[in-house]
Amino acid sequence: MAALLAAPAAKAGLLFPEAGGSPNADSIKTLYIMVFILALFIFVGVEATLLWALFKFKAKKGRTAAQIHGNTKLEIGWTVGAFVILIFITVFTFIQLPSIKNPPRSLIDENGNPVANVENVQYAATNQSAPDGPSMTIEVNGQQYVWRYLYPGNDRLLTYTDMVVPVGMTVLLDITADDVAHSWWIPKLGGKMDAVPGYTNKLWFRIPPDAIPEGESQVVYTGQCAELCGRNHANMYGRVIGMRMEDYKRWYAEKVQQVKTAETNVTEQQKQLNEQQSAGGEN
């Protein structure tokens, strides 16, 4: 069983969903593989029996058809059998569910230092709970045809398309939309959640600290809008860029500075324009 679970890792995409960027994506994949193995047995069993019946009982001279109308025991048997398999999948789903739905603790603190692993903390099993310790909430807003991200903090930094986050930090997403319905999805970071105007949807991810390749400063995960949102739906991309905490802080500070400079420039230009216009009016 373990070998079966491990072997397909290389074939993600052909037979299995993408994963590797966040624990919830990994849990979904585990759940998927479990269902896949069960489904494979059922599929092969049913199709083989069907084909066998088709070939084995092909009409031939001298063969007569058995005039059977049914078999109550057999019918009860396969009805119960189907139920048992589904109950098994249900139980397994609910075992896996908390690790997919509830955001875990961050692996780092606010300063980027690793914290002790306390994965066995229990979270409320109803709706998505807030994790203990530090986390970061980003508001994701879908608009025709771009994703906008609002970062936490008083700077109210906004970026478009590219979301930059520190690796190891649990990132909570509040997903909504301004115009039509969109769907946020970065396959390697877990499932998708619809961005519906008037509603806030929840999702989370936590990029493992070792996801950044040796000698590089960032790791990039790509995805695109998954709900038909208009003519340019195909070009509504989203990227999540994971950086080490110190890099992230530097990026954040730079970005805030850039925005401030740009704003100052705009204000000055406006002032100049206004002066020119009023000067022109006097002439």
Added chain:
Amino acid sequence: MADQTMVGRPQIIARAIDDPDKTRGWTSWFTTTDHKKIGIMYLATVLVFFVLGGVEALLIRTQLAVPDNTLLTPERYNQILTMHGTTMVFLVIVPVWAGFANYLLPLMIGARDVAFPRLNAWSYWMYLFGGLALYGSMLFSPPEAGWFSYVPLSLKQYSGTNGQEAWIYMVHLTGLSSIIGAINFIATIHNMRAPGMGWGRMPLFVWTILIYAYLVIVALTSLAATVTMLLLDRNFGTGFFDPSQGGSALLWQHLFWFFGHPEVYILVLPAFGVFSEILPVFARKPIFGYKAIAAATVGIAFLGMLVWAHHMFATPMSTTVLAFFMLMSFVIAVPTGVKIFNWIATLWRGTVEWTTALLYCVGGIATFTMGGITGIFLAVFPIDWQLTDTYFVVAHFHYTAFGASAFAMVAALYFWWPKMTGRMLSEPLGKLGFALMFIGFHMTFLIQHSAGLSGMPRRIYEYSDESWTVYNFISTIGAFMIALSVAVTIFGVVWSLKRGAIAGPDPWKANTLEWFTPSPPPENNFDVIPRVRSVEPMKDIRREIEQRTNAEQRYRSGQPLMR
């Protein structure tokens, strides 16, 4: 002796027809209330829309064959995608069963027509006009918000053209057509069955049409209200769905899928009925577990009304709701599985004749089984979070809707064509068509699961990710194989009209009453309606005739009659 076996029941004899112009010539088609002619008109119209929807599918597949293709503009692509889905659901698969049911249902239950023949003609014309209303928009600006027209995208602010109105108009017209048709079927089945045909002796196709009709009444009335709300929002200033006016965008999704999932079973239950009729004929065995199959049909229909939100697992919902719809979706797999097991058991220990109709049935069951299994993946909502709105879903619903409905459609065509026209379709052409269809179908859609798993969302008009190219290219080749198969079938149909072998009343030695009539049946269907003594009345009649013929031969040759 004859009186005992074929008791005519007292009823009003149909009017004698002395004016041949009333039954022949092209005007007879416009004015007819004969369920058989109406059935044929349904099927002919369906064929036209099926070809149109197929051409749209080929355009989609051609556009996606290679990355960054520029064959279609994004606007055109969304229009074609909307037209393809809408056509196949509303103008092909729902009416194809109305067509077959129209033709077969009165014959199968030993009636001379449906309960309300003129309403029946009205149903057909509403369907045709609905289709024309939608396709009329092709000349101006077709709808482009997808076949489920999610709000706010389908609101005036985001879809400004009148294509959306054409779509709403089409839903209303075809919806009325289906609802009136369903009332007609229900009245006919409840009141006009041959003497002796209790609920336990009704053909399984008739069972599925009965349940289909009840589902149509529940689902399409609800949809009519839903699209009316959209019409009001778009044109009359209401705000049911507009979040900026306090409306709810999710309300549309709930209302639409409350129609949409029963709709799925409206599409496939009659297909299941076709499988249940054709398999026993060619296995030369009674259907295995008649009662279980009939009960499973009712069970699927009931549960089918309780699973709609599994189309919406990625919308904001609480875990309780998610879990409820997951469990309901699991439960519905049980009666569906029961049907599949019963079909296999019907073949088991039979003498299976590999006719084209049987091959399409077995191919359909094999394909549908795959669709049912991928449905389990999608029912597990955390897995669905990865898979929904990707090509995995596209593959899944084509395995179910195409696998069951389209395969059953062609199976039904091959099986009942001799009854409708009096001529056989070519078996070699049929088998060629089947091979192309089966291989082409799996080539098109199996690989789409992988495209979805690698992150390709549905409904994108182009992609740049090179790793998706192989999947899409293979899929496109498969789509053209399906088209070739359809061309072969259409050629076979045309050829058969002129040159097909004469069928006779009962070419397959089948089980149900339609084979008791000549092919094609006369306008009044039956001069004498036989008394039904089992699920397979034709088998009884053949046995009866055989015994009587033997008795007569013995009498003539002077042998003793009783041994």
